[in-house]
Amino acid sequence: MPVEFRCTGCSKLLRTPDESAGKKAKCPQCGEIVDVPTQSQSVVDAAPTKFQQEVAETNPFGHVASSPSVALSNPYESPPISAPQVKQQHLPVLEHRQISFDETLRMCWEVTQNQLGPIALCGLLYLAIAVGTNMATGFIAPIGQAMKEPAVQISGQIVQQVAGFFVNTYLQLGLLIFGLNLVRTGTARVSDMFQVGPYYLRGLGLFLLMTVIYYGVMLVCMIPAFGTILTERPEIIIPAFVVFGLLGFTCGMYAILRMVLAGAFLVDRNTGIRESLRLSDQYMAGNKLATFLLSFVTGIVGMLVVLVTCCIGSVVVAPFMLGVLFPTIYLLATGQPTYKSQLHV
Template identity: 20%
Template sequence: MTIDFHCPHCEKFLKTTEDKAGLQAKCPGCGGVITIPGATGAELPHEATSEMSPPPVPGGTGSQVRECPVCRAEVSDSAIRCRTCGEVFPSRSVIVAGRPAGQREIRPFPPGEVIEEAWRIFMQKMGLMCGALFVMVFLCLIAGGFVFLLAVVAGFLSDTGNEVGAAVGWTCFGIGYLLLLFFNLYLQIGYMILSLKVAREEHAELSDLFTGGRYVVRVLLNSLVFSLIVMVGLVLLVVPGVLAFFMLWPFSYLIIDKNYRGLEGLKRAKSLTEGNLGSIFLIFCVGCLGNLAGSLVCYVGMFLTIPYVCLLLALSYDRMSCQTPLAGEATASI
């Protein structure tokens, strides 16, 4: 049974399945947020439906496009999320013959589609993304300037022979430097939270930059272990270190998104990136080239390229997390 209704904002005729009743989606016509009504209302005659609703796009093997079940927009057959209404498509083969229940299906995400989608979202949210980066850099410079001032005072006391004052000054500098590192990490995590919300086209605002406090210790711990693994891999003929980097890089997104404890983020990261290493490599190549281009314009261009690259990485994580669940997480047969 289907639900036929009109958008309350632009009166566009929409059609979806009965199980979507009560959910919110974006109208493909005007982009307004709508609540899908229940199936109790009167449906339009079949003639009206055939005239106003686009014909179904066949799916299945060999199809290049299919139809979103919520907004009826055409999407790529390999798409994981509808770019019109944000609907996440469940896997059509979560449990496959020969694969134990709960094991993650390997399905590489299309890097070209992610790059294009990230650019579309970035153009819509450029002000927020660039503004948040400017605020983050400004606050880091202020905090760094204060720590530098502590170092200057401590050096001055050392030069004047005031040993007690110099000891106190250098101690304050050391404490201030550690606090500066934590503050920078705190803002970086906040920017990742903001980027992930923007990538998912959820409501995001500048205050999200200051919401990463509870993740700082966990991200720092996982970052230290991650750096150690990569360094050891680089010593072992470089290639193992590069592979380790690409396999484990989304650990911070997993901690933020799934609220994982301890080193669970690193443990889950390998399962998340399985089958996606080629796509991840291309995404990082695009990110490096973008930041390089930004640095050539007296580094000012990086205020545009860094937000886009951050959004690109967040969207790549989102695409991987929208695939079938990680090993050990609950799954359901479709």
């Protein structure tokens, strides 16, 4: 007798042979990996009680009355207050692993080759929205400059930066969601890029905190360089700013490498800001150097692609980091299944 159960990702009714009970199956519709139950998931009506039998015998409409033990579903009923705002899925257990430079780069290349169309479309949307926001908010500063009003010019620059931060946060979270589904299942839906709603406010707080930490670390490292200004000796000031500037950049990059997976944890595990940062620091242990080399190499190659293609390649390079590279690093570092590991399921 086949086993019937619902997919935890899209609620599609699945049917497998009884010998597959207790194993894993892949949903043909959404690609979700689901545990096959030992028996079909069905609702069995409870046996009628003595009171129900008496009512059915004396009530002329008893034969059509529904059993009070079965709850009637109302399609117009409002959800309870305790209903979760984010769809909960069965997620695999996390297992800390050390990523390989070659394996990660090879997987990123295969994903990009197989799903170049959706990735390029996401990149086109990303660039169009980001550039459109910048143009829509960038007219204030030139007006202030033409009016010779520093206050208007500064206000325009602030508005442009704030609007850019809000929009870029949404786009970056969207690319992470898109990329996680892409690397997990091997298929991509551009609509995933716009499923940011439940995570947006926490994403704003997370990215703002990460920015503050990065620049805060850099400023702390630069304090000795600022101190040399008091000497009024250029032969000391300039080398000091160069040396401590490099030190600040290095320390800032180290801080970013510890936090780089926080956004992926937030959208994948629905964690809070603090928990996302803690998990990122935990699973980046032993993976910082490989992540830095991957980011550096792909960044250099990406710049060359943009230059050679006269900026046309930006539609692929722009979403590659957040939409392919970092989701791949996240899934491999946390020991979660990818599309390659599920091919044999």
